[in-house]
Amino acid sequence: MALVTYREAVARGIAQEMRRDESVVFLGEDVAAAGGVFKTTVGLLDEFGPKRVRDTPISEQAILGATMGAAMAGLRPIAEIMFSDFYAVCWDLVANEMSKSRYMADGQVSFPLVIKSGNGAGLRFGAQHSQDISNWAMAIPGLKVVCPSNPVDMIGLMAAAVRDNDPVLIFEAKGMYAEKAEVPNGEIVDSLGKAKIIREGDDCTIAALGMMVPRAMRAAEILSSRGIEATVVDVRSLVPLDVTTLMAAYSRTGRLFTVEENPRLCGWGAELVSIIVEEGFEYLDGPPVRITTPHLPLPAADNLEDLALPSVERIVSTITEGMKY
Amino acid sequence: MTFTTDPLTNPPTDSLSTADQIDLYRQMVRARQFEKRCYDLFLQNLVKGTTHLYIGQEAIATGVSAAMSEGDYTFVTYRGHAHLLVRGTPMGPILAEMLGRSNGLMSGKGGSMHLIDASRGVLGSYAIIGAQLVIANGAAWAAQYKETGQVTVCFFGDGATNIGAFHEAMNFAVIWNLPIVFVCENNQYMEYTPIRSVTAVDRPAADRAGAYGLDPVVVDGNDVEAVYGTAAAAVHKARTGGGPTLIEALTYRHGGHSRADPGKYRPDEELQAWLAKDPIPNYRSALIGRGVAERDLDLIDAQTRHEVDEATEMAKSGGLPADELLWTNLWSDGSSGWRT
Ligand SMILES: Cc1ncc(C[n+]2csc(CCOP(=O)(O)OP(=O)(O)O)c2C)c(N)n1
Numbered sequence: 231m232a233l234v235t236y237r238e239a240v241a242r243g244i245a246q247e248m249r250r251d252e253s254v255v256f257l258g259e260d261v262a263a264a265g266g267v268f269k270t271t272v273g274l275l276d277e278f279g280p281k282r283v284r285d286t287p288i289s290e291q292a293i294l295g296a297t298m299g300a301a302m303a304g305l306r307p308i309a310e311i312m313f314s315d316f317y318a319v320c321w322d323l324v325a326n327e328m329s330k331s332r333y334m335a336d337g338q339v340s341f342p343l344v345i346k347s348g349n350g351a352g353l354r355f356g357a358q359h360s361q362d363i364s365n366w367a368m369a370i371p372g373l374k375v376v377c378p379s380n381p382v383d384m385i386g387l388m389a390a391a392v393r394d395n396d397p398v399l400i401f402e403a404k405g406m407y408a409e410k411a412e413v414p415n416g417e418i419v420d421s422l423g424k425a426k427i428i429r430e431g432d433d434c435t436i437a438a439l440g441m442m443v444p445r446a447m448r449a450a451e452i453l454s455s456r457g458i459e460a461t462v463v464d465v466r467s468l469v470p471l472d473v474t475t476l477m478a479a480y481s482r483t484g485r486l487f488t489v490e491e492n493p494r495l496c497g498w499g500a501e502l503v504s505i506i507v508e509e510g511f512e513y514l515d516g517p518p519v520r521i522t523t524p525h526l527p528l529p530a531a532d533n534l535e536d537l538a539l540p541s542v543e544r545i546v547s548t549i550t551e552g553m554k555y
Numbered sequence: 556m557t558f559t560t561d562p563l564t565n566p567p568t569d570s571l572s573t574a575d576q577i578d579l580y581r582q583m584v585r586a587r588q589f590e591k592r593c594y595d596l597f598l599q600n601l602v603k604g605t606t607h608l609y610i611g612q613e614a615i616a617t618g619v620s621a622a623m624s625e626g627d628y629t630f631v632t633y634r635g636h637a638h639l640l641v642r643g644t645p646m647g648p649i650l651a652e653m654l655g656r657s658n659g660l661m662s663g664k665g666g667s668m669h670l671i672d673a674s675r676g677v678l679g680s681y682a683i684i685g686a687q688l689v690i691a692n693g694a695a696w697a698a699q700y701k702e703t704g705q706v707t708v709c710f711f712g713d714g715a716t717n718i719g720a721f722h723e724a725m726n727f728a729v730i731w732n733l734p735i736v737f738v739c740e741n742n743q744y745m746e747y748t749p750i751r752s753v754t755a756v757d758r759p760a761a762d763r764a765g766a767y768g769l770d771p772v773v774v775d776g777n778d779v780e781a782v783y784g785t786a787a788a789a790v791h792k793a794r795t796g797g798g799p800t801l802i803e804a805l806t807y808r809h810g811g812h813s814r815a816d817p818g819k820y821r822p823d824e825e826l827q828a829w830l831a832k833d834p835i836p837n838y839r840s841a842l843i844g845r846g847v848a849e850r851d852l853d854l855i856d857a858q859t860r861h862e863v864d865e866a867t868e869m870a871k872s873g874g875l876p877a878d879e880l881l882w883t884n885l886w887s888d889g890s891s892g893w894r895t
C-alpha cells in the first residue's frame with residue numbers, strides 16, 4: 231500500500247498498461263515533455279519514449295482522428311482532450327465517427343481506444359473549462375463512459391478501458407486531482423459497467439458519480455447522525471449502466487436520490503429515475519429526487535461556483551426534506 | 556486549363572505495360588458502368604436514401620489505386636463506390652448494400668455513403684466532410700509505428716479544403732512525417748456552389764500546400780496515366796519515409812451532386828468543355844492510337860456489362876436484413892446493450 235493522489239493514479243494506470251502491451255500509445259497536447267497541464271501524465275515520456283508518448287498540436291480533431299484511425303489499424307491509443315469542454319470542437323469524431331463506424335460496418339472494424347479528460351468544476355476556471363459533460367457522452371450510442379471517483383478506481387478503470395475493444399471515455403474529476411488514497415501495490419484491473427455500493431443503509435439510496443461521490447458520503451454520515459441511514463452507490467460507469475446494482479439498492483430502500491454534477495436537463499440521474507420508475511414502481515416509498523447543478527453555465531467566483539454545485543449541505547437538506555414524503 | 560508540372564517526378568508512363576494500360580481502361584469502364592447502373596436503380600427506387608455518383612472522375616481512383624499495393628489503406632468520401640471497386644471489392648456486395656439487402660457489404664447497415672471493406676484496406680467512406688482526413692492519419696501512424704510499410708491514401712473533395720479538419724490533418728501529417736497521400740478530387744463544385752466562389756485561392760488544395768511545407772502538386776485528373784504517375788511518386792515517397800504528399804487532381808462530375816440533381820447550376824459551355832475531356836473515351840482513343848485492338852476494348856466493355864448485370868441480379872436476389880441485425884455489432888463483442 232502507498233498513498234497515491236488521483237492525479238498520480240492517472241499516470242500509473244496508463245503506465246501499467248503501456249508496460250504490458252506495446253500497442254498502447256498515448257497522445258495529446260502538452261502531455262509528453264510537460265507531463266500534462268494537470269500533471270496527470272508525468273513520467274510517461276521518460277519511461278516509454280517519444281515514439282509511444284507524443285505531444286500534438288492544438289488540433290483536437292487531428293488528435294481524435296489519429297486516435298480512431300490508429301485503433302482501426304491495430305494500435306490501442308489513449309488520447310487526452312485536455313479539458314472535456316473541448317470535446318465541443320471535435321465532437322464529430324466522437325459522436326459520428328468512432329461511435330457509429332463499427333455498427334455501420336456491421337462489425338468489420340473495431341475501435342479499441344480510450345479518451346481521457348479533465349472534467350467538471352472545482353477549480354474556478356469559469357464556464358468554458360468547468361462543465362461536467364459526461365451526460366453528452368452518455369447520449370451517444372457506441373461510447374462507453376466511466377467517471378472514477380478515487381485513485382484506486384482510476385487505475386483499475388483505466389486498465390479496463392485500455393483492455394476493452396470499444397471506445398471508452400474516461401472523465402477525470404479535476405476537482406479531485408489532489409485527493410489521496412491508499413492504493414495497493416501491483417497491478418490493478420477493474421471492470422467496466424460496475425457500480426459499487428460504498429455504504430449500506432436501509433432508509434434511502436443515494437446514487438452519486440465522480441466528484442459527487444465523496445460529498446454524498448459526507449452527507450450520508452451527517453444524515454446518519456440525524457437518524458437517516460443511506461445506502462450510497464458510486465455509479466462509476468454511465469455506459470454500460472449497472473442497473474442491476476442500482477436497482478437492487480433502490481428496491482431495498484424504496485427511495486432514490488441522485489447527486490449529479492452535470493447541469494440539470496438530461497443528466498444521468500434523469501435516465502436512472504426513469505428506469506427505476508418504469509421497472510420498479512412498486513418499490514417507491516417517495517418521489518425520486520435529483521440533486522444537480524442548476525441548468526446554467528458555471529460562474530467563476532468561488533462562492534457562486536460553490537453555490538451551483540451540489541454541496542454536502544444541499545444534499546443533506548434535500549434528502550431530509552425528501553424523506554418527509 | 557493549365558497544369559503545373561509535377562514536382563515529384565515525371566509520370567513514369569513508360570513503366571506501364573500494355574496490359575497495365577488496358578487494365579486502367581478496364582477499371583475506369585467498370586467504375587463508369589457500375590455508377591450508371593446505380594443511377595438506373597435509384598430511378599427505379601431500388602437504391603434508397605441518397606447516392607453520389609463518380610461519373611467523370613474515374614481516372615483519379617483508377618490511377619491512384621494502380622499506384623498502390625495490396626495492404627495499403629484507402630479512405631474516401633460518400634462518393635466512393637468506385638474507390639472500393641478499384642481496390643478489388645466485387646460489385647455485387649456494394650450494389651446489394653445500396654439496395655439495403657442482407658448480402659450487402661455491411662449487411663445493409665451502412666448504405667451508399669458508408670461503404671467499408673476492411674479486408675481490402677478500405678477503412679471507410681465518410682459522409683461528414685473532412686473527417687476522413689484526420690482519421691486516415693491514424694491509420695498511417697499505425698503503419699509507421701509498426702513499421703509495416705503500408706501507405707495510406709485519403710481522397711476528398713475540393714469542398715473539404717475549407718473545413719478545419721483538412722488544415723489540422725495536413726499539419727499533423729507533416730509534423731509526424733506520416734506515410735500518407737492526400738488526393739483532393741477537385742471537381743469544381745461543392746454540392747451546388749462553385750468552389751472558386753467560396754475559396755480564397757484559385758487552387759483549393761495546391762495553393763494551401765505551402766502553408767504546411769508541402770509542394771503544390773496539381774495533376775490532370777482526367778488523364779489516368781498522369782494520375783498514376785503522380786500517385787506512384789507520392790506513394791513511393793510515403794513508403795520510403797519521405798512523408799506526406801498533397802495532390803490536387805482537376806476533374807468534373809458529369810452529373811449532379813447526388814440523387815436526381817440535374818446539375819442545372821452549371822453553365823452549358825463549361826459542361827460541354829469537360830465532357831470533351833471525358834477520361835474514358837479519350838483514353839480509349841489513346842490506346843487505339845498506340846496499337847491496341849479496338850475489339851479488345853469492346854470486349855472489356857461487353858464483359859463489364861455482363862459483370863454489372865450479374866451484380867445487379869445478385870443484389871436483387873438478396874433478402875432483407877434480418878430483424879436481429881438491428882441489435883448486433885455496436886460493441887466489439889457483437890452485442891449492443893447499454894446496461895448491466
Ligand atoms: C461537415 C459537413 N458539412 C456539410 C455537409 C453536406 N455536404 C455533403 S456533400 C457536400 C459537398 C462537398 O463537396 P466536395 O468536398 O467538393 O465533394 P464532392 O461532393 O464534390 O465530391 C456538402 C456540403 C456534410 N456532409 N458535412
Ligand SMILES: [Mg+2]
Pocket residue numbers: 712713714740741742743744745
Ligand atoms: Mg467537389
